[in-house]
Amino acid sequence: MPPHPRLLQADYAHDPLALLANRILEDADGQLPVLGQVLVLVPDLDAGPRLRRLLLERATEAGHAALLGPRVTRLSDWLAGFAIPDRRILDQAERELMLVEALRRHHTLFGKANLWALAESLLKLFDDMTRRRVGVSMDLQTFTDRLVQAYGSDDAFPSALGMEARLVHTLWHAWHEQLAAGGCLDRATADLLRLGASQASTDTGPVYLAGFPVLEVPEVEWLSGLAACRPVTVVVHGRGHAPAPRHPDATPSALLQNLGGNPDQALRCNSAYTRFLDTVFAGYSDGARDLAERAEAFLTTQAVSPANGRLVVYQADNAEQEARSVELQIRRWLLEGKQSLAVVTENRRLARRVRALLERAGIQIQDRGGWALSTTSAAALVERWLECMEEDFPYLALLDLLKSPFLVPEQRRESHLATVYRLERDVILHENVGRGLAAYQRRLEYRRHRLPGAAGAALQPVAELLEHLRQAAEPLQRFIGTENPPAEVLEALLHSLERLGASAALAEDAAGARVLQTLASLQRAAEEQETVLHWTELRSWMGTSLENTHFRPPVSGSPVVLTDLAQSVLGHYEALVLAGAERDHLPGNGGQSPFFNDAVRRDLGLPEGDAQCRERFYHFRRLLEAAPRVLVTCRREQDGEPVATSPWVESLQAFHQLAYGEGLDDHDLAWLVRSPEAEVVNRSAPLPTTESAPRPRAEAALLPRTLSASGYQQLMDCPYQFFAARLLHLAPPDAIREALEKSDYGERVHRCLEAFHKGVEGMPGPFGSPVTRANRDRAIAELEKIAEAAFADDLEDNFLHRGWLERWRRVIPAYIDWQLRRDAQWRVHSAEVSARREAADGPIIQGRLDRIDAAEGRIAVTDYKTGRVPSDADVLAGEAVQLPCYALLAEAETGMATEQVEYLELGKEKVKSRAVLEGDRLHTLKSAIDVRLSELFERLQSGAEVPAWGDEKTCGYCPMDGLCRRQAWHSEPQQETDSRHH
Ligand code: SF4
Structure with a gap:
């Protein structure tokens, strides 16, 4: 009979590491403090420090102040030290690529299935088969017969089974032929060889294994072989007899x-709490009594709930509330002085949110689970860069990329972000470009061309940034959407990241370095294979690799551990949160292989489909006793969809409800989660003060000498906006604004009308005579010809302008009809006139008048409006000052009296006179606004306040709202009606 390892078994309530520490010291009695020959093999090194602490505590009690050894290491690390035949071991990336190549050669076997997904499932199956030494006979018929037998099928050769058998048989052999041809080994084979090689090791004394809930046949055989030459001890945590396969x-x-059966030492626990949990989960036994019966029976033996003070459940309304409850409970426990806390969850999204909340509260944690590399900001940079390549720089991906912290060094970050801001505002928003690197560059040039002097030159950094992107993209661009050797494409990607300026920052960042390593390992793997991949296949491969590579941030010495179920296997804590207890995670539905049903898997010796579920149930049960205080959290809803609670949690709740008339809900925590007082605040930060509308004082030296009608209007609408824009120069000067406005629809319409009535160099027109019924059609045709010229612009992407041209064309007939009526009384005197009016005691008013008509020594002023028109009421009340101002300017320009001013609304297919001022009303208004402007300037010159008092309409369009902090005011501003209305 082969030698068996010695078995130590402990119920869930016991700490397996404490049991192990005691046993190591008992075994070494007489040799202490020397444990140098002792080897402890664990699945994860996180258990090492606690085991050493426990050993030292026990040794100190026995009179030894220090210990030499033992060696605590991961099983995989220890095995890696043993030599195996000199063959290259494939890493995961190379395995995937090699198998995908094999799949392509046998594509008739699987139709249109996703190659990468199929390769992933097959590799997992092949690993399971290798680790369990499941052979596949060379003869397909023999293999198929075995499967037919295992399926228990009466059909001699069911077609689906035939396909499955053929697929696995063919690819298994193709895969192994390929490995042999390349002189390679896969990792599972290498692990088996190393297990064998390690048995001959002579430099190891007693071996202890702990934290392995599952050991396969080859590993058990290896332990037997090891035990032949030295003492081998295995710690088993949990019960040795299960009433049913689905039991924890x-x-x-x-x-x-x-x-091999019976443990040499067993630690039992018969506490009321253990019995409570055993009774709840007895429901997972064959032939168990129903829940109510068990609860009733339990109550007769235990009048008070043993869960009181030990186990609570918190059901959150949503994900954020759940994360908050975890954070809050951890803070409460820390305040109680607890030193060893754990948050255990399979939900990595929740884990990241909890981590962020705890860090916000100033609590650093040991995050043992880490996260998929694909979710790091380093991987996001690469993803955004690839999106930019594939979709020609869509603006969202582009801005994300440019705002990435990996793109420029810290010292240049501020100026870089200012350049990105200009790109976003000036090109993407104002020029309305959504994608296309060439389009961004073209529109930027167009904008610079329109802007005067320094303002245009200020856009040079944006031009340089776009050119930098173009050059960085060059190495990669030709590979997009085509088939190429993947090594070449990956080299080009790394080269383009270098040119982009991201490589150095990525290399200095822990996650960034992992991303670069992953890409480099894909490149190495690709160099070993003579294959070509289409761009989309390569993207899938990269995506899967970044998804499957785990990144663990550096671990601190915090008392709080964030971990997943498997990594918590040797943990024992003062308090613990089992978070994310929803059906999707506990048990979850992953890990099911698409190959073979359970009967066949059992026959072949492979793990059955629900193996992962069973292991999770074990961890769940174990964790309920891994701390004297346990909180289980879950949520009712996710993204608006109801979320099912874990059936194991439901069993606990229902049992407790039936036995003790209440669930396990933590009402205190529920109350705290809803209390704003329990939110983390930065108490050292000053409290926000309640704010009033600002009322700075104007400085005479800052007052402009000239003022446009729109500046006057701004002063009326909100003096603070005027102050910020025109005294502090925080808005573009009129010259720049006007230059930019030339690009819009309205300005082009103005140019058409100027060309029609007075002529513009280089454009058709002018029409040259009054419009009559007889020449109406000719006038329309002429204006249409002018419109064609005005809207054609070779600097533009013409899609937008074609839309504008169509819109204007529909207005032209109505305009000509209006002009026909107008010509009955007036003749066009001038168009697009820049006018100034000097005043003895006020600023110079200036403006550009769209059109002045004249008749019999009098004039009429028309202002074309293609957008919003001030209301008649505002104009009549003197609130809208533009028209009276224009009347004053026109008089100054022509020396004639203004008889009428009006807006001409050029709306959709209609043309209409609006806010017509004439006669006495015009005369009164223009005098009043003239006097008021003088008075206002006089007051400003003597340092009057310039309060912020914009109304809803004004504030809605105001670029200064961040400056006046409108949102933070605690009361509405008081408008000083006496200064507004003279
Ligand atoms: S947001 Fe309103 S109150 Fe503030 S400056 Fe602008 S217009 Fe004035």
Whole structure:
């Protein structure tokens, strides 16, 4: 009979590491403090420091102040030290690529299935088969016969089974032929070879294994071989007898059975709490009594709930509330002085949110689970860059990319972000460009061309940034959407990241370095394969690799550990949160192989489909006793969809409800989560003060000498806006604004009308005679010809302008009809006139008048409006000052009296006179606004306040709202009606 390892078994309530520490010291009695020959093999190094602490505590009690050894290491690290035949071991990336190549050669076997997904499932199957030494006979018929038998099918050769058998058989052999041809080994084979090689090791004394809930047959055989030459001890955590395969004890029970049966030492626990949990989960036994019966029976033995003070459940309304509850409970426990806390969850999204909340509260944590590399900001940079390549720089991906912290060094970051801001505002928003690097560059040039002098030159950094992107993209561009050797494409990607300026920052960042390593390992893998991949296949491969590579941020010495179920296997804590207890995670539905049903898998010796579920149930049960205080959290809803609670949590709740008339809900925590007082605040930060509307004082030296009608209007609408824009120069000067406005629809319409009535150099027109019924059609045709010329612009992407041209064309007939009526009384005197009016005691008013008509020594002023028109009421009340101002300017320009001013609304297919001022009303208004402007300037010159008092309409369009902090005011501003209305 082969030698068996010695087995130590402890119920869930016991700490397996404490049991192990005691046993190591007992075994070494007489040799202490020297434990140098002792080897402890664990699945994860996180257990090492606690085991050493426990050993030292026990050794100190025995009179040894220090210990030499033992060696605590991961099983995989220890095995890696043993030599195996000199063959290259494939990494995951190379395995995937090699298998995809094999799949392509046998594409008739699987139709249109996704190659990468199929390769992933097949590799997992092949690993399972290799680790369990499941052979596939060379003869397909023999293999198929075995499957037919295992499926228990009466049909001699069912077609689906035939396909499955053929697929696995063919690819298994193709895969192994390819490995042999390349002189390679896959990792599972290498692990088996190393297990064998390690048995001959002579430099190891006693070996202890802990934290392995599952050991396969080859590993059990390896332990037997190891035990032949030295003492080998295995710690099994959990019960040795399971009443049914779906029971949480099934996992440790199977382990004990595989290892040879009865434990040499067993620590039992018969506490009321353990019995409570056992009774709840007895429902997962065959032939168990129903829940109500069990609850009733339990109550007769235990009048007070043993869960009181030990186990609570919190059901959150949503994900954020759940994360907050975890953060809050951890803070409460820390305030109680607890030193060893754990948050255990399979939900990495929740884990990241909890981590962020705890860090916001100033609590650093040991994040043992880490996260998929694909979710790091370093991987996001690469993803955004690839999106930019594939979709020609869509603006959202582009801005994300440019705002990435990896793009420029810290010292240049501020000026870089200012350049990105200009790109966003000036090109993407104002020029309305959504994608296309060439389009961004073209529109930027167009904008610079329109802007005067320094303002245009200020856009030079944006031009340089776009050119930098173009040059960085060059190495990669030709590969997009085509088939190429993947090594070449990956080299080009790394080269383009270098040119982009991101490589150095990525290399200095822990996650960034992992991303670069992953890309480099894909490149190495690709160099070994003579294959070509289409761009989309390569993207899938890169995406899967970044998704499957885990990144663990540096671990601090915090008392709080964030971990997943498997990594918590040797943990024992003062308090614990089991978070994310929803059906999707506990048990979850992952890990199911698409190949073979359970009967076949059992026959072949492969893990059954629900193996992952069973192992999770074991961890769940174990964790309920891994701390004297346990909180289980879950949520009711996610993104508006209801979320099912884990059936294991429902069993606990229902049992407790039936036995003790209440669930396990934590009402205190529920109350705290809803209390704003429990939110983390930065108490050192000053409290926000309640604010009033600002009322700075004007300085005479800052007052402009000239003022446009729109400046006057701004002063009326909100003096603070006027102050910020025109005294502090925080808005573009009129010259720049006007230059830019030339690009819009309205300005082009103005140019058409100027060309029609007075002529513009280089354009058709002028029409040259009054419009009559007889020449109406000719006038329309002439204006249409002018419109064609005005809207054609070779600097533009013409899509937008074609739309504008169509819009204007529909207005032209109505305009000509209006002009026909107008010509009955007036003749066009001048168009697009720049006028000034000097005043003895006020600023110079200036403006550009769209059109002045004249008749019999009098004039009429028309202002064309293609957009919003001030209301008649505002104009009549003197609130809208533009028309009276224009009347004053026109008089100054022509020396004639203004008889009428009006807006001409050039709306959709209609043309209409609006806010017509004439006669006495015009005369009164223009005098009043003239006097008021003088008085206002006089007051400003003597340092009057310039309060912020914009109304809803004004504030809605105001670029200064961030400056006046409108949102933070605690009361509405008081408008000083006496200064507004003279
Ligand atoms: S947001 Fe309103 S109140 Fe503030 S400056 Fe602008 S217009 Fe004035």
